[in-house]
Amino acid sequence: MGIVVASTVGLIVWIVLWSLGAKAFDGFMITTxxxxxAxxxxMLIPFLPGNAGKSPS
Structure with missing residues (x-):
C-alpha cells in the first residue's frame, strides 16, 4: 500500500512541476x-529492531 501511495504522490509532484515549467524528465526523476x-x-522494515519474528508482508 505504501508503494502505491508513494507512486501517486510522486506522479502528482511530477504533474505539478511540469505545469510550473520544469522539464518533464526532471519531475519524473523526482518521482522515481x-x-x-518507499x-x-x-524492504528494510522487517530487519529493524523490534520487528524480529514478524513476517515481511
Whole structure:
C-alpha cells in the first residue's frame, strides 16, 4: 500500500512541476526517487529492531 501511495504522490509532484515549467524528465526523476525510497523502506522494515519474528508482508 505504501508503494502505491508513494507512486501517486510522486506522479502528482511530477504533474505539478511540469505545469510550473520544469522539464518533464526532471519531475519524473523526482518521482522515481520517491518510489525507490518507499520500496527501500518497505524492504528494510522487517530487519529493524523490534520487528524480529514478524513476517515481511
Amino acid at each position: 526517487v520517491i518510489v525507490l525510497l 520500496a527501500t523502506v518497505k
